[in-house]
Amino acid sequence: MPAPIYQGERLEVVKVRERFPSAVLKVKEFRGDTFICVTRESLRAVCEFLRDDPDLEYKMFSECTCVDYSAWEHERDLTERFEVIYNLFSLKYFSRIFVKVGAEDGVPIPTMTTVWPGAEYPEREVWDLYGVVFEGHPKLERFLLPDDWVGFPLRKDVPLGGEDVDFAQNTKGPAVEDISMPHAGESFEGKTGSEDVSGR
Amino acid sequence: MSTQDLEFMPSTDTVFERTGENTIVINMGPQHPSTHGVLRVILELEGETIVNLECVIGYLHTGMEKEGEYQQYLKCVTMTDRMDYLSANNNNLAYALAAEKLLGVEVPPRGQALRVILCELSRIASHCVWLGTHALDLGAMTPFFWIFREREKILDMFEMFSGVRMMPSWIVPGGLRGDMPEEFEGKLRDFIKEFIPALAEVEGLLVKNPIWVERTRDVGVISPEFALALGLSGPITRASGIPWDLRKSNPYSGYENYDFAIPVGKNGDVYDRFLVRIAEMKESIKILQQAIDGLPEGPWSSDDRKIVPPPREELDTSMESLIHHFKLWTEGFHPPVGEVYHAIEGPKGELGWYIVSDGSNCPYRWHVRPSSFMNLQALKPMCIGRMIADVVAVIGSIDIVLGEIDR
Numbered sequence: 001m002p003a004p005i006y007q008g009e010r011l012e013v014v015k016v017r018e019r020f021p022s023a024v025l026k027v028k029e030f031r032g033d034t035f036i037c038v039t040r041e042s043l044r045a046v047c048e049f050l051r052d053d054p055d056l057e058y059k060m061f062s063e064c065t066c067v068d069y070s071a072w073e074h075e076r077d078l079t080e081r082f083e084v085i086y087n088l089f090s091l092k093y094f095s096r097i098f099v100k101v102g103a104e105d106g107v108p109i110p111t112m113t114t115v116w117p118g119a120e121y122p123e124r125e126v127w128d129l130y131g132v133v134f135e136g137h138p139k140l141e142r143f144l145l146p147d148d149w150v151g152f153p154l155r156k157d158v159p160l161g162g163e164d165v166d167f168a169q170n171t172k173g174p175a176v177e178d179i180s181m182p183h184a185g186e187s188f189e190g191k192t193g194s195e196d197v198s199g200r
Numbered sequence: 201m202s203t204q205d206l207e208f209m210p211s212t213d214t215v216f217e218r219t220g221e222n223t224i225v226i227n228m229g230p231q232h233p234s235t236h237g238v239l240r241v242i243l244e245l246e247g248e249t250i251v252n253l254e255c256v257i258g259y260l261h262t263g264m265e266k267e268g269e270y271q272q273y274l275k276c277v278t279m280t281d282r283m284d285y286l287s288a289n290n291n292n293l294a295y296a297l298a299a300e301k302l303l304g305v306e307v308p309p310r311g312q313a314l315r316v317i318l319c320e321l322s323r324i325a326s327h328c329v330w331l332g333t334h335a336l337d338l339g340a341m342t343p344f345f346w347i348f349r350e351r352e353k354i355l356d357m358f359e360m361f362s363g364v365r366m367m368p369s370w371i372v373p374g375g376l377r378g379d380m381p382e383e384f385e386g387k388l389r390d391f392i393k394e395f396i397p398a399l400a401e402v403e404g405l406l407v408k409n410p411i412w413v414e415r416t417r418d419v420g421v422i423s424p425e426f427a428l429a430l431g432l433s434g435p436i437t438r439a440s441g442i443p444w445d446l447r448k449s450n451p452y453s454g455y456e457n458y459d460f461a462i463p464v465g466k467n468g469d470v471y472d473r474f475l476v477r478i479a480e481m482k483e484s485i486k487i488l489q490q491a492i493d494g495l496p497e498g499p500w501s502s503d504d505r506k507i508v509p510p511p512r513e514e515l516d517t518s519m520e521s522l523i524h525h526f527k528l529w530t531e532g533f534h535p536p537v538g539e540v541y542h543a544i545e546g547p548k549g550e551l552g553w554y555i556v557s558d559g560s561n562c563p564y565r566w567h568v569r570p571s572s573f574m575n576l577q578a579l580k581p582m583c584i585g586r587m588i589a590d591v592v593a594v595i596g597s598i599d600i601v602l603g604e605i606d607r
Contacts, residue, residue, distance in 0.1 A: 030538045060428040063569045094449035118431030144258040
């Protein structure tokens with residue numbers, strides 16, 4: 001059963017626009033998915049509205065993820081560096097909606113754990129890999145990465161490869177031929193490397 | 201990084217704060233057989249009762265989402281198998297459908313039916329592993345051997361199809377890598393005939409077994425509303441009484457043409473999840489029977505030469521095909537700029553792929569919505585207030601795969 005459409009727009013979009021006229025920055029339709037871009041201040045109110053409105057009932061929190069747009073060369077939906085995408089599902093019409101919010105490096109955005117408890121793990125993962133801070137999150141600590149990790153590897157300015165390997169400190173780093181001919185996107189800047197090719 | 205930094209060893213204190221006074225903290229995993237891989241659970245106990253619990257994950261993190269941003273669309277496929285390695289075909293399909301949505305490609309009916317066959321076989325294989333290990337965790341060894349015998353037949357069929365037992369990578373954006381081999385049909389029909397009695401044997405060992413019922417009934421109960429708010433999906437929500445299956449509600453790959461039921465539980469406990477998965481396997485067999493009976497003739501892949509490589513014969517005669525072949529394997533294809541999400545009903549729940557394309561031949565962002573990762577959140581609310589022995593039963597019933605959780 002598809003989500004109802006009013007005057008060419010999804011019901012969710014019409015309702016959110018009507019209730020929060022200044023909150024909606026942009027609405028994007030692409031390949032049947034609807035993305036609602038909202039301001040950081042109104043995020044929680046919009047999400048609570050989507051969850052509680054009897055016509056929408058977005059009671060299922062599917063997931064949230066993040067994209068770092070610092071290397072993006074095309075038109076953007078939002079101006080901030082990161083876009084956090086909340087993926088919500090309604091069992092009323094079996095429809096899906098995406099709520100997007102922009103986040104700058106170091107500027108916190110409100111956590112959605114108070115709206116859906118399921119936001120805890122994915123938000124923590126987003127913090128772990130992107131460094132987007134969620135204000136009010138119960139446990140923003142390293143999750144997928146080791147506790148002593150420095151940096152946020154999914155950011156676009158972190159190159160692929162070239163990480164120091166724990167068990168081969170300064171003795172079996174990236175070999176010289178790897179440094180001179182890195183794969184696409186790899187960088188060994190600042191890495192010493194070694195002549196030793198055994199044991200890798 | 202100096203050698204001093206390497207001496208850092210995370211202790212339980214760094215991630216865990218006690219809540220009680222006279223409690224004991226127990227570390228379960230990551231090398232515990234019933235945590236199904238490398239899940240580490242820190243338990244805080246008062247006597248035998250769990251007062252708090254924390255999951256520590258990441259021991260298997262290999263940065264696949266980062267790697268995906270540096271791989272061409274067709275080359276990403278092999279990584280998807282290695283996430284949920286127990287149901288590789290479903291992962292392939294979720295990614296392929298997301299990529300096809302981005303490209304706007306349609307797969308012909310035969311390709312769709314073969315995809316359904318592969319995915320349903322995968323679902324049964326995944327549930328077989330779940331059933332075997334779940335029973336093994338609770339002390340029943342026979343089901344493990346009996347059901348793995350059945351799983352072995354499925355893996356043999358995958359090998360027949362693709363040459364690989366567990367990581368076929370046979371479903372790719374645009375269709376399949378090849379057609380069904382001739383001997384496959386007979387093998388599948390035999391399997392369909394033999395599986396239901398074999399499953400009934402294993403089921404008979406457990407379903408009315410007083411020890412099994414005692415250990416699973418009313419353990420790890422979760423209410424439907426809370427399950428949805430936690431982002432749970434798949435058999436867990438269905439066992440809690442929500443008749444939601446993405447194959448029915450948002451059909452893909454022609455699932456709307458098959459006649460099958462959605463098994464739903466009542467209590468949302470470990471026992472109901474067990475019953476739901478058993479019933480799901482039987483429904484999968486129904487789908488397999490319909491799919492193989494009504495398997496249409498025709499091509500199994502899209503004929504868009506920009507996405508699907510031309511057949512080998514054409515390369516000798518057609519210059520254009522040779523160019524397509526070369527371009528496809530060296531450069532890949534360039535989808536339009538945009539972002540898509542497509543979800544399928546995997547064996548463990550909603551399994552979705554989110555792809556952002558910047559128009560180049562590699563994804564700008566390549567993200568999986570892992571069902572086990574979200575389902576793992578249920579462990580804490582299911583276990584608190586229960587006995588320590590119930591943790592094993594609950595972990596088994598959530599059916600986690602750490603390859604998917606850590607990625």
